[in-house]
Amino acid sequence: MIPLFRRRHRLPFSTLHAPAAAAAAAEATATPPSPLDAAAVLETLSLYANDWRRALEFFHWSASPAGANVPPTPATVARAVDILGKHFEFPLATSLLVSHHDPGRRRVDPSFLRPALRSLLNRLAAANLVEDAVRAFDSTAESIGLRDEASFHALVDALCDHRRIDEAHHLCLGKDPPPPFPPVTKTYNLLLRGWAKTRAWARLRDLWFDMDRRGVAKDLHSYSIYMDGLAKSGKPWKAFKVFKEMKQRGMTIDVVAYNTAIHSIGLAEGVDSAIRLYRQMVDAGCKPNASTFNTIVKLLCKEGRFKEGYAFVQQMHKAGIEPNVLTYHCFFQYLSRPQEVLGLFEKMLERGCRPRMDTYVMLIKRFGRWGFLRPVFIVWKAMEEQGLSPDAFAYNALIDALLEKGMVDLARKYDEEMLAKGLSPKPRKELGTKLPEVESDSDNALSGSRRKQVLEGVTSTDLQR
Numbered sequence: 001m002i003p004l005f006r007r008r009h010r011l012p013f014s015t016l017h018a019p020a021a022a023a024a025a026a027e028a029t030a031t032p033p034s035p036l037d038a039a040a041v042l043e044t045l046s047l048y049a050n051d052w053r054r055a056l057e058f059f060h061w062s063a064s065p066a067g068a069n070v071p072p073t074p075a076t077v078a079r080a081v082d083i084l085g086k087h088f089e090f091p092l093a094t095s096l097l098v099s100h101h102d103p104g105r106r107r108v109d110p111s112f113l114r115p116a117l118r119s120l121l122n123r124l125a126a127a128n129l130v131e132d133a134v135r136a137f138d139s140t141a142e143s144i145g146l147r148d149e150a151s152f153h154a155l156v157d158a159l160c161d162h163r164r165i166d167e168a169h170h171l172c173l174g175k176d177p178p179p180p181f182p183p184v185t186k187t188y189n190l191l192l193r194g195w196a197k198t199r200a201w202a203r204l205r206d207l208w209f210d211m212d213r214r215g216v217a218k219d220l221h222s223y224s225i226y227m228d229g230l231a232k233s234g235k236p237w238k239a240f241k242v243f244k245e246m247k248q249r250g251m252t253i254d255v256v257a258y259n260t261a262i263h264s265i266g267l268a269e270g271v272d273s274a275i276r277l278y279r280q281m282v283d284a285g286c287k288p289n290a291s292t293f294n295t296i297v298k299l300l301c302k303e304g305r306f307k308e309g310y311a312f313v314q315q316m317h318k319a320g321i322e323p324n325v326l327t328y329h330c331f332f333q334y335l336s337r338p339q340e341v342l343g344l345f346e347k348m349l350e351r352g353c354r355p356r357m358d359t360y361v362m363l364i365k366r367f368g369r370w371g372f373l374r375p376v377f378i379v380w381k382a383m384e385e386q387g388l389s390p391d392a393f394a395y396n397a398l399i400d401a402l403l404e405k406g407m408v409d410l411a412r413k414y415d416e417e418m419l420a421k422g423l424s425p426k427p428r429k430e431l432g433t434k435l436p437e438v439e440s441d442s443d444n445a446l447s448g449s450r451r452k453q454v455l456e457g458v459t460s461t462d463l464q465r
Helices: 002-009 020-028 038-047 052-063 074-086 090-099 110-126 130-143 149-161 165-173 185-197 201-214 220-232 236-248 255-269 271-283 290-302 306-318 325-334 338-350 357-370 373-385 392-404 408-420 448-456
Strands: none
Touching: 038 052, 038 074, 052 074, 074 090, 074 110, 090 110, 090 130, 110 130, 110 149, 130 149, 149 165, 149 185, 165 185, 185 201, 185 220, 201 220, 220 236, 220 255, 236 255, 255 271, 255 290, 271 290, 290 306, 290 325, 306 325, 325 338, 325 357, 338 357, 338 373, 357 373, 357 392, 373 392, 392 408
């Protein structure tokens, strides 16, 4: 990947860490400024998301005077911490985070590290290490001057996002021990979203009315979350009723609330009603965004009205909004002809809309179920050409497609490759793949019973988030 990156940016380096003598000579010799910038660093780190050693090595090189000499930004530090956390390198992640706290020299504002702290809390929550996440908030955040309400809400958000809503609820509303910060509207909004994410509709409803009992004000986000929960629980008509209540109260409705209402009425009454509400939204002076169009396009595709869906994409262009990856997902999900799906995928690449990893996984699964291996490998090759390193979901989708066609030996090859990268905890039984011999990283990773405890509590979905 480094050679590809070097060709793209014409970087004058051949290794990430030059020997000491070469580094000294480089400092003594005048060299042209590196074309590398923070955005390119962030992009390259994302390419190494499944290889934490290369990601960390590149991060250190990009910031060093002997390397690219690009000062770290909140986004690049956060991405490096996130990649380390993804691979359970939590001591390294914490060390990297704390090492960038230097109030006495360059940066006085500790909020520089807030995105990185959020990444650390998010990865700890994803690994089901709730106590460690709380400890990181109490100690790590304290050491860098970020133990405040914003960081507390980042902790709650991370727990809710990874379905540890019971712990988050107790942390915010429990009496023993008392919460570090009194609950406010945002606190309730995070908990509402958590209960909605876990599809605990009764708890969502109880918390909604608990806000009234405690005298906590509801804002637009509260209503939008509750409407979305009602729609997903199979009661879209109730969601639209809440939307009407908002209008009766004279609330200024934003595009997020309109999008939720459009989705709800589309589920309850069909896409034509959703389009009528969209037009009312435009007439009211609320400018639609990409999510507005994507919601209607998906409703049209769901009903098989693809020509009208493409027409709405043209309306996106007229509104000055470029179709994003989710726009293409709407068509990929419902189109039934493989040739049409592959053609749209090629147009997506030609128009500069970069697919995400879940785009590739979706397409590989669809072509695999249809029994077409050639498009599967076209998509796989495109993923490599885009510089993305496949994750466990991509590998498993490819292996499933190969097994469907009886290509066991080739499937075993990719299973071995996935295991060698550490993307899967165990080989597939039907392939008989053997675990590769790997060196221990006990100095940098969780070890012994601690690692076993972590892995037993984490699903494969959590590991690759």
